[in-house]
Amino acid sequence: MTISSQSTNLVRNNVISGNFYGVRLSGSTATDNTIRNNYIGTDAGGTLDKGNSNDGIRIEGSPNNLIQDNTISGNNNDGIEISGGATNNRIFGNHIGVFANGSGSLGNSANGVNLNTASDNLVANDNTIRYNGGSGVFVSGGTGNLISENSIANNSIIGIQLSSGGNNNTPAPQLISAENGVGYIFITGQLTGMLPNTVYTLEFFSNTAPGIQGETYIFTSTVTTNGSGSASFTAGPPVSVGNLTPITATATDPNNNTSQFSGAVYVFGEAPVLTSTPTYTPTMTLTPSATSNFRPTPTYTFTPTNTSPPGAATNTPTRTPTKTTSGSGGGGATVTVKTPTPSRTPTLTFTPTLLSQYQTLTQLATANTIEPTATPATPTSTLVPSATLVPATNTATATVPAALDTPDAGDGGILDGTGGGGEGGDLFGQLLGGGGFSTILWIFIGLAVILLVVGGAMELMRWLNSRAD
Ligand SMILES: [Ca+2]
Ligand SMILES: [Ca+2]
Numbered sequence: 463m464t465i466s467s468q469s470t471n472l473v474r475n476n477v478i479s480g481n482f483y484g485v486r487l488s489g490s491t492a493t494d495n496t497i498r499n500n501y502i503g504t505d506a507g508g509t510l511d512k513g514n515s516n517d518g519i520r521i522e523g524s525p526n527n528l529i530q531d532n533t534i535s536g537n538n539n540d541g542i543e544i545s546g547g548a549t550n551n552r553i554f555g556n557h558i559g560v561f562a563n564g565s566g567s568l569g570n571s572a573n574g575v576n577l578n579t580a581s582d583n584l585v586a587n588d589n590t591i592r593y594n595g596g597s598g599v600f601v602s603g604g605t606g607n608l609i610s611e612n613s614i615a616n617n618s619i620i621g622i623q624l625s626s627g628g629n630n631n632t633p634a635p636q637l638i639s640a641e642n643g644v645g646y647i648f649i650t651g652q653l654t655g656m657l658p659n660t661v662y663t664l665e666f667f668s669n670t671a672p673g674i675q676g677e678t679y680i681f682t683s684t685v686t687t688n689g690s691g692s693a694s695f696t697a698g699p700p701v702s703v704g705n706l707t708p709i710t711a712t713a714t715d716p717n718n719n720t721s722q723f724s725g726a727v728y729v730f731g732e733a734p735v736l737t738s739t740p741t742y743t744p745t746m747t748l749t750p751s752a753t754s755n756f757r758p759t760p761t762y763t764f765t766p767t768n769t770s771p772p773g774a775a776t777n778t779p780t781r782t783p784t785k786t787t788s789g790s791g792g793g794g795a796t797v798t799v800k801t802p803t804p805s806r807t808p809t810l811t812f813t814p815t816l817l818s819q820y821q822t823l824t825q826l827a828t829a830n831t832i833e834p835t836a837t838p839a840t841p842t843s844t845l846v847p848s849a850t851l852v853p854a855t856n857t858a859t860a861t862v863p864a865a866l867d868t869p870d871a872g873d874g875g876i877l878d879g880t881g882g883g884g885e886g887g888d889l890f891g892q893l894l895g896g897g898g899f900s901t902i903l904w905i906f907i908g909l910a911v912i913l914l915v916v917g918g919a920m921e922l923m924r925w926l927n928s929r930a931d
Contacts, residue, residue, distance in 0.1 A: 467491040477501045479512035483520045484537065492524035499530075501562060503537040503570070508562020511536035517543045518558075518570060521580075525549045533557045535568035541594060545578040547604070552584045559593040559617070567616070569593035574617060577628070579603035582718065586610040592617065598675065601628030608718035610665060611679045621675030621723045622712065629719040632656070635664060635695075637727040640709045647729055649697045653713060656691040662713045666699055667723070669708040674723045676710050703729055 463478060465471050467489035473496070478484045484502040487495060503513040513536035519529060523546030534541040534556055541558040544551055559569040574591035577583055581604035585591075589612040591598040598614035601607050602625040614621040624631050637651040653662060664683050667676030681699030703709075708726035 464488060465492050465495055469493045469495060471495045473497045473500060475499050477504070477506050477512075479503050479505070479514060479536075481514045482516050484514040484518040484534070485520070486517075487519075487521045487524040487527060490523050490525065492521075493526045494528075495524075496528045496530070497532060498528070500532045502532055502534045503541075504533055504535050504562065504568065508533050508535075509566060509568065511568060513537040513570070515539075517541070517576075519543070520545075521548050521551055522546045523548050525551065527551045528554070529556060530554045531556060533560075533562040535559050535561070535570060537570045539570070540572045540576040540596070540600075541570040541574045541591075543573075543576040543578055544580040544583060545576075546580070548580045549582045551580070552586075553589060554584070554587040556589045558589060558591045560590055564590050567593040569595055569617075572596045573598070573600040573623075574614075575599045577601045577604055577607050580607070582606040584608050584610075584718075585612065588612060589614075591621075594618065597621065597623035599623070600625065602626045603628055605630055606718045607720065608714060609712070609720040610714070613677055613679070614723075615669060615671070615673070615675045615677035617675065620673070621710075622720065624722055629721070630715075632713060632715060632719045632721040634721040634724040635711045635713045637709060637711055637724050640707075640727045640729045641731055642703070642705060642729050643698070645702055646698045646700045647703060647709070649699065649709060649711075649727075651695055651697075651711065651724070651727075653685065653687055653693045653695070654691070656687045656693070656713070657715060658687055658689045658691045660691075660715055661686050662693070662715055664695065664697065664711055664713055666697060666709060666711045668701070668703050669710060669726060672708045672726050672728075674710065674725060676712065676723050705729055705731070 463473065463481070463484070464486040465473075465488070466486075469491060470493075473485060475498075478500055479502065485497055485500075497519060501508050502518040504510055505512050516537070516539045518534040518537040518540070519532075519542045520540075521527060521542075521544040525548055529542065529551065531554070535558065542553060542556075553575060557564050558574040560566055561568055569592070572594070573596035574594040575585055575589075575598070576596075577585075577600065579602065583604075584607075585599055586608055587610075591612060591614045594617045596617065597619040598612075598617040598621045599609050600623045601609075605628070607629055609622055633653070633655045635651050635653055637649060639648075639650045641648045649666060656662060661684055664685060665676070665679060666681040666683075667678055668680050669675060669677040671677075680701045681697060683695070683697045685693045685695040687693045705728075707729045709729060710723045710726050712721050712723055714720040
C-alpha cells in the first residue's frame with residue numbers, strides 16, 4: 463500500500479503482508495495519516511512470518527503521521543523506516559518483532575525502527591521492540607528523536623543504536639552500582655561528555671537477560687550536569703527485583719536527543735535500609751506573652767525536613783519535644799526552675815441589661831461593658847534553692863575551775879574532811895586526801911601525849927631535885 467502525497471488517511475485493521483513495502487508514505491504532503499491496528503508482515507493470527515520483502519512501514523519525507531497499535535513483524539528489512547528528513551511522526555504502542563499478543567519471537571530482519579536522517583520523531587509510549595535482526599531502534603543522521611518508555615530487548619545488535627551523529631551521539635549514562643533494598647533498588651551512576659549545565663532525563667530499565675537493551679521500564683529521574691558536562695546521580699526506583707537483575711538506563715537532553723542504553727549493572731546484595739533522618743528545627747512560642755508575674759507554658763514547634771534518599775520510605779517524625787531547664791543560683795546552690803502552667807484561662811462574660819427606652823447611648827455602652835471575670839493565675843513558679851547552711855562544729859574545750867567547798871547538810875559545814883550526803887569532801891579533807899586523815903590525826907595526838915608525858919616527867923624530876931636539896 464502506498465500513500466503518496468495524500469493526507470489524513472486512515473489505514474486500520476488490515477493484514478498487510480507479502481508485498482515489497484507493507485505501507486509506504488511518500489512525499490512531504492503525505493501528512494496526518496494514521497496507520498492503526500494492522501498486522502503488517504504476519505498472518506491474520508499474528509504469529510506467522512508472512513513478511514513483506516522490504517520494510518513493514520516506510521515513510522519517505524512525510525511528516526506528522528501516527529503509527530499506533532500495529533503488529534509489525536516478520537518483514538525482511540526494517541519494521542519501520544522513516545527517512546528523507548521526515549519529522550514529527552509518532553510511533554506509539556506497536557508490537558515490532560513479536561507476535562500480535564506482544565510475546566514470542568517474530569523479528570524483522572533488520573532494525574525494529576530505523577530513523578534514517580529523520581528528526582524530531584517519537585518512539586514512545588509502550589512499543590515492544592524485540593527479536594529484530596539489527597538494533598531495536600537505529601538513529602542515523604537525524605536529531606531530536608525521543609525514545610521513551612518502551613520495552614526493547616533481544617535485538618541482535620543493541621537496543622538503541624546511534625550512528626552518523628544521530629541524536630547528536632548523546633552519550634549513554636554510566637551506571638556504577640545497583641543494590642537491592644526493601645522495595646526499591648539503589649542505583650548510582652554518572653554522566654560525562656554531556657552538554658554543560660543541562661537537565662537530563664534518565665530512564666531506568668530492568669532486564670531478564672544481560673545486554674545493552676531496556677526490557678522493562680521502571681523509573682524516570684533527572685540530573686543536571688555541571689559546567690563540564692558531568693554529573694553524578696543516584697536513583698531509587700521503588701521496585702522489587704531479584705539479585706543479579708541487569709539494570710540499564712538512557713539519558714535524554716531537553717531537545718529529545720535520547721542516548722543509547724547504558725551497559726548493564728547487576729543488582730547485587732542488599733542496600734542498607736534507607737531510613738530518613740528528619741532534621742528538626744525547633745522553635746518556641748509563648749502564648750500569651752510572659753509578664754513579670756505570669757509565665758505561660760512554652761509551646762514547641764518542630765519543623766521536620768525529610769532527608770530520605772529517593773525511593774526510600776518517608777518517615778513521619780514522631781518525636782515529642784521536651785525541655786530541661788537547670789542552672790545554679792548564688793552561692794553555688796542548685797536551683798530548680800519550675801515552669802508554671804496557667805491554671806485558669808481568662809474568660810469573658812457578657813450580661814446584657816434590659817434597658818429602658820430612656821437610657822442614653824452612654825448608659826447603653828456602660829451597661830454592656832464586657833469585663834473579664836478571671837485573671838491569669840498567680841504564677842506557681844518558684845526558685846527553690848536546695849542548698850542548706852550547716853553550722854560549723856565547735857571543738858574548743860572550756861576550763862571550768864573546781865567549786866569551793868560549801869557547807870552541806872550532811873556535816874554541818876565543819877572542815878572535817880568528810881562529806882555529807884554525797885559531797886565529795888570538805889577543803890581540809892581534800893587537801894590532805896580523804897583516805898589518810900585519821901592516821902595523821904592520831905600521829906598528832908600521839909606526839910601531844912608524848913610531849914605531855916615528857917614535860918610531866920621533867921617537872922617531877924625538878925620537884926624531886928628540889929626536895930633533895
Ligand atoms: Ca521475514
Ligand atoms: Ca529499510
